Amino acid sequence: MVENLLPTRFQFHLQRLEPKRRLTSLLASHKTTLFTFLWIAAFGSVFLWQRTAYVSSGSRAGPVGGKFTIFGKIKPVRPLPRLRPVVFDLKDFGGVGDGFTLNTEAFERAVVSISKLGSNSGGGQLNVPPGRWLTAPFNLTSHMTLFLAEDSEILGVEDEKYWPLMPPLPSYGYGRERPGPRYGSLIHGQNLKDIVITGHNGTINGQGQSWWKKHQRRLLNNTRGPLVQIMWSSDIVITDITMRDSPFWTLHPYDCKNVTIRNVTILAPVTGAPNTDGIDPDSCEDMVIEDCYISTGDDAIAIKSGWDQFGIAYGRPSTNILIRNLIVRSVISAGVSIGSEMSGGISNVTIENLLIWNSRRGIRIKTAPGRGGYIKNITYKNLTLDNVRVGIVIKTDYNEHADDNYDRKAYPTLSGFSFTGIHGQEVRVPVRIHGSEQIPVRNVTFRDMSVGITYKKKHIFQCSFVK
16 A cells, blocks of 8 residues: 555555565566466456455355455454553454444553553554544553454544543643643553554544644644653553544654554544644654654654743653654655754764655744744764755744743754765755754754756755854
């Protein structure tokens, strides 16, 4: 699925496409192999036809009980691994995966059962089997693995009356979009330890379309909720799943430590899906994001640490973050952003081996007077920009504030930015760094940069107040 979204010219970035290239080479040189390939393709089309066809004798071919069949035989179900000593199935708690039955109580009962096991038992695993599992928001518990089987999909209920209201985040003050309480996330956890969300690429679907429309029409009185939000927690692993169509930010770890996000696909429409950031580490420490594909309606990744005076008072930085081996796209904003909510400070971030394609901006750092805090020691290595309007942006006048009570003399400090191995094609403006007299950008280095620009411009580097 992901490969089909990428332009042909850089599909080589996906290693799993290597066998296809070898096959193409063989077909070009061996007619016998070509005949064999065509025969296999024809035979495969019979399998595809079986998914919907019914044989005249009355015996059914195609789906049987929702499972793919081969000549009337059910395809073997991929076995689910045992990752915890105790394993539960959502069906054991009354879950019905028909896409219509509300399964909130089933999830809640399962989580309560796992919470009773205790830390000494090694925790529990909740398997979500194939099916479409409609639910309102529910909470996780410590020492828990949520496992999404192949062809399973957790669906967020669309009616906001089922989404609980929570206090505003302490580092954001009155609320990010609207003053007052905010909607909770579909999958939520706080003050937890040892949490795993994984699977055989099952899906968490926020069904955000109705949220986006209501937000655009200003019909919501509260800030929208993320798809997955984990707060004040540690030892978090999220791997091998798909997350899509979040009402708001997709994955929001808030004030967490020791977080790993690996081999995750995050999707939302690139337009018409406002603020559907992919991953937003917020006041997080010791975090790895790797081997992911992200294409959303806002920043693919945005590192944050609080907003204006509220973030300054909360005082929790984002630090020691490694982001690597990603393919990202953002038509609206940027592939990887830092800020603009960075009042608690952001430091020691390494971003390497990224492909950013068909995006408005590649890399973006944004802040403003009133933010306070700092952004320092940021390293970028081996970035490929393909059809990007502006490659690298540092902006110091992003004047969006929580309220009018921010300190206008709280100037952030920006220093220590290293860019090495920046390559690509069809980039309109490779570098745009706009500091100010109050917020100069210090200690910026570029090495090994070769970007094919779309238009001839006098100023390849557009810079001001850079020291």
